[in-house]
Amino acid sequence: MSENKQELQVAALKDGTVIDHIPCDKLFMVVQILGLEDMTNNITIGFNLDSKKLGKKGIIKIANKFFSDDEINRISIVAPHSKLNIIRDYEVIEKREVQMPDVLVGIVKCINPKCITNNEPMKTIFHVVDKDKCVVRCHYCDKEQVRNEIKII
Amino acid sequence: MENRSFVTISGHSKENILYLIEMAKQFEKCTNRNLLQGKIVATLFFEPSTRTRLSFETAANRLGARVIGFTDPKVTSSSKGESLKDTIMMVSNYADVIVMRHYLEGAAKYASEITNTPIVNAGDGAHQHPSQTLLDLYSIWKTQGTLENLNIVLAGDLKYGRTVHSLIMAMRHFNPTFHFIAPKELEMPEEYKLYCHEHHIKYTEHTEFNEKSIADADIIYMTRVQRERFTDLMEYEKMKNIYILRNEMLNCTRPNVRILHPLPRVNEINYDVDDNPKAYYFQQAQNGLYARQAILCDVLGITLNDVINDMKDKS
């Protein structure tokens, strides 16, 4: 029932993007990665909504915003199974799943305190070594980290 | 623009490693050249390392280059909060090549991405020290006549010893068999054993260091067991006397075996080994000069042919 209600809410968006199935504990990281604080668009954030798959989930609706693959795939690092609904004129015209990119630029913080990226004003670069297990390797110091170690800049 | 920097050796192909070794051999035949006449080599040591700096500066001088640089970070502006980027950009305006040592990991790689001036990594924290690896490879090649199919004992601190880690990665092309000998506290980290599996490198692990464990070796590579690595000082006192190579242990070793050590040693190689012809660590350090001459030439676009032809001109 609540699923239905949410669909109604989704449908209420005229043009824009709905990001669905975000794990609750990662919702605010997704907000941060996408830089939503700095947007002037009309944004609705749903927290602790019921989900058959996740139990509880988060959802973000952004009016009049259509992400490029590069923009949206950045969130795969924290919310790899999120689903994207592209809305045009109240209709879902496209459904997409976020894809883990091969390289992450300026998103992840290196866990190695002696890494140059933690001591110099520069962007971090991480190579995704294992997309399923979400293992990433620092381009500079080669230190590897897994999903639950990952901190967002 | 092609980036000719030398920041890591793990990515080098087999052909490229053998090419640099061949070039080092040419410099051993004839060390004093003018191949870098008119060039300026900057040596930026953000962390002091007299040994490595002298080796690089000698290499530059023997090639006819001039050397500028600093060795004490306290007298430079990086202690005033200047970023590495700004220092590198400034020196790029003056020098043809920058040799840098830094306490932060990945510093050399970053430097190589922000300037067109070639960067030579002279050590970046606990991460890489590729010129040391090249001189180790050259020393092995020179004493064994090949890099293929060798039995290599690595003994001492295998946990923190970056030279042994780089050596494993660089040797992956040559079908080696490694024998890791270390106390439990300092054993080879899991990630390097995994690396061996992935690259089909054979290895065995031991905690005992004695005549038997070195009997089949072609190379015995010793590293320092440092006191500061131990939480339990009693444990250190016990360990430091176990991982000592003594002359009498060499009686039953192969005639071709050579003992390597990145230096400085503390007490892991007894002084009675020094006169044994199997001791090679001082020559190894000297090989560093030829290896670094090869590195400096290579990053400046001077080829093996140039080096060979240069010698013909002289004779």
Ligand SMILES: [Zn+2]
């Ligand atoms: Zn790093």
